[in-house]
Amino acid sequence: MIRTLLRYLANNEKLVERLSDSYLMRRAAQMAVSVFYRAKSVAQEATEERIKDMSPQKFRSFIDKFQNNVKEELEKAKNEIDSKTKKH
Numbered sequence: 001m002i003r004t005l006l007r008y009l010a011n012n013e014k015l016v017e018r019l020s021d022s023y024l025m026r027r028a029a030q031m032a033v034s035v036f037y038r039a040k041s042v043a044q045e046a047t048e049e050r051i052k053d054m055s056p057q058k059f060r061s062f063i064d065k066f067q068n069n070v071k072e073e074l075e076k077a078k079n080e081i082d083s084k085t086k087k088h
Contacts, residue, residue, distance in 0.1 A: 019025045
């Protein structure tokens with residue numbers, strides 16, 4: 001029910017235009033973009049510092065762990081999708 005209502009509101013061109021012209025929505029968008037870029041900058045700096053301080057063995061270990069985590073999460077997502085499709 002809520003999804004249907006939200007979909008209707010999102011597809012209502014006049015409503016979207018009015019909201020986008022409102023000060024609150026513009027300000028919220030500005031703040032969201034600001035937070036995104038600040039977080040991106042902080043993450044880049046932290047990553048660069050970590051990489052500089054890592055030995056080649058530690059860096060390789062980090063990459064291996066990252067790859068394994070990505071594979072595990074992909075498998076979990078695949079299993080979750082498969083279980084949802086089997087229910088329907």
